[in-house]
Amino acid sequence: MLPGRLVVGGYSLDDAGDGPGAGTGLSVWDLRPDDAGGGPRYGRVGHEALHSPTWVVAHPDRPWLLSVGETSPSEVACTRLDDDGRLTVLDRRQTGGDGACHLALSADGRWVLVAHYGSGTVESFALDDEGRLSGPVGRFLSAAPLGPEADRQDAPHAHQVVLDPARADELLVCDLGTDRVHRLRLHADGRLGALAPAVVLPPGSGPRHLVVAGDTLVVVCELSLQVWVARRSADGWQHTQTLSSTSRELGDGEEAASVSGVRVAGDLVVVATRGVDTLRLLGLDRATSTLRPVAEVSCQGRHPRDLVVGDRLVWVADQHSDTVVALDLAAAAAGREEAPVVRLAVPRPACVVLLDHASTTRQPGAGER
Numbered sequence: 001m002l003p004g005r006l007v008v009g010g011y012s013l014d015d016a017g018d019g020p021g022a023g024t025g026l027s028v029w030d031l032r033p034d035d036a037g038g039g040p041r042y043g044r045v046g047h048e049a050l051h052s053p054t055w056v057v058a059h060p061d062r063p064w065l066l067s068v069g070e071t072s073p074s075e076v077a078c079t080r081l082d083d084d085g086r087l088t089v090l091d092r093r094q095t096g097g098d099g100a101c102h103l104a105l106s107a108d109g110r111w112v113l114v115a116h117y118g119s120g121t122v123e124s125f126a127l128d129d130e131g132r133l134s135g136p137v138g139r140f141l142s143a144a145p146l147g148p149e150a151d152r153q154d155a156p157h158a159h160q161v162v163l164d165p166a167r168a169d170e171l172l173v174c175d176l177g178t179d180r181v182h183r184l185r186l187h188a189d190g191r192l193g194a195l196a197p198a199v200v201l202p203p204g205s206g207p208r209h210l211v212v213a214g215d216t217l218v219v220v221c222e223l224s225l226q227v228w229v230a231r232r233s234a235d236g237w238q239h240t241q242t243l244s245s246t247s248r249e250l251g252d253g254e255e256a257a258s259v260s261g262v263r264v265a266g267d268l269v270v271v272a273t274r275g276v277d278t279l280r281l282l283g284l285d286r287a288t289s290t291l292r293p294v295a296e297v298s299c300q301g302r303h304p305r306d307l308v309v310g311d312r313l314v315w316v317a318d319q320h321s322d323t324v325v326a327l328d329l330a331a332a333a334a335g336r337e338e339a340p341v342v343r344l345a346v347p348r349p350a351c352v353v354l355l356d357h358a359s360t361t362r363q364p365g366a367g368e369r
Contacts (some may be wrong), residue, residue, distance in 0.1 A: 002313075002326075003031070003354040007028055007029075007355060009053040009349070010052075010054065010319075010346060010348045010351050010353055011052045011070070012053075024348060025049040025051075025052075025065060026079065027044055028045050028085040030085060036135055043362075045324035046086050048079060050069060052069050052178070053167065054101060054351060055067065055351050057103060062131070063081050064079065065078070066103060068100035070099075071318050073092075074114070076097055076103065076114055076123075076125055077092035078092070078131040081129055090342050091132045092132065097123060097124075098116060098118030100115065101115060102158075103115065103160060107163065107168050109127065110190075111124050111125070111127065112124070112133065113125075117158065117176070119280070120142065120155050120175070121140065122161050122182075122184065123138065123212055124138040124186065124192055125190075126190055130313065131323065138191040139192065144178040144180055147179040147203055147204050147295060148176060152176065153179070156178055157297055158174070160209045160210065162211075165263060167188055171192070172210060174207040179200065179201045179202065179203055180200055181199040181210060183195045183221060197236065199217070199236065204240075205226060206221050206222045207228070208220055208260065213264045215286070215289060216229065216230070216284065217237050220245060220271055225246065225257055226243065227242070227245050227258075227269075227291065230289065240288065240289045243282075243323055245273045246278055250275070250276065263314075263325075267284045268281050268333060269282040269284050273304075274305075277298060277318075278299060279304070279327070280356070281332055294333055295334065298337055300318070300323075303320035304316050305317045305319040305351070310354045317346075319348055322346060322347050
């Protein structure tokens with residue numbers, strides 16, 4: 001039920017806005033035997049002080065981690081993960097953009113795709129057999145009209161890049177600044193180009209992250225606090241439903257509410273919302289590409305930055321609580337507010353990757369990312 005190894009990426013030094021020493025960089029945690037009867041424990045076995053690696057993916061064939069530094073200028077890095085948890089940076093280079101916040105890896109592991117919130121660009125980098133990076137080879141910047149929220153939609157803001165599972169060469173890019181999900185082609189030589197007209201969302205929605213579940217597209221919108229759903233058709237994606245990311249009443253607290261992450265777990269869609277600090281579970285009808293509310297529970301921390309689902313657990317990086325927690329998925333779906341199965345103290349966590357302890361010498365899958 002519990003993964004033997006976790007990798008956590010987080011803000012580093014003063015990049016978290018809290019002064020030197022506030023963040024963690026990249027860290028590796030192994031499951032320890034429960035010899036004290038106090039429940040499962042993880043211990044840190046590896047660490048690398050990369051600059052704010054806030055998104056991390058595992059290579060499908062090699063014991064490598066690919067990460068982006070959410071800095072200005074940004075950087076992309078390839079790091080080897082050894083069996084003992086030691087991390088060794090194989091290569092790192094500046095991307096040419098600002099505020100990199102997400103990356104994806106092509107199915108063959110040859111291309112690293114980086115989304116930049118600050119500069120709004122999506123860039124491709126070649127990855128060779130030694131873990132060396134070169135590029136950028138391709139670059140995309142939207143010329144679409146900006147959204148109406150002047151303070152947040154002042155320019156294109158590429159927030160996520162995802163490969164469509166149905167098409168190995170198609171990229172879906174959430175652009176918070178233009179209220180669009182761009183559909184790009186990753187060419188065999190690494191170039192990026194428009195593949196089809198973008199998916200246009202309501203003005204001011206601010207798409208942040210998405211998931212594709214078969215023929216269903218689920219987009220969470222940071223600015224409007226909405227979950228936007230569409231169904232695949234011969235003409236692209238046809239809108240089927242819009243609903244709120246939270247059922248909680250929004251107060252006048254210090255932190256404004258904003259939807260921050262989405263994952264699919266079988267026929268459940270799990271959505272995290274900051275401010276109210278909850279996970280909302282939605283039942284997915286794959287035949288109609290619609291969602292129904294199931295339950296909403298606390299994320300057991302403050303400011304959920306990201307979540308990942310694996311082995312009947314929902315892992316949440318609660319950035320402002322300095323914790324990573326694992327919640328029982330069945331209990332959450334039943335609406336039960338239970339204590340976390342695991343609570344891990346990690347300064348300013350931003351993302352979690354689940355790995356089997358032996359996966360550094362086998363072939364680590366990137367399916368959870």
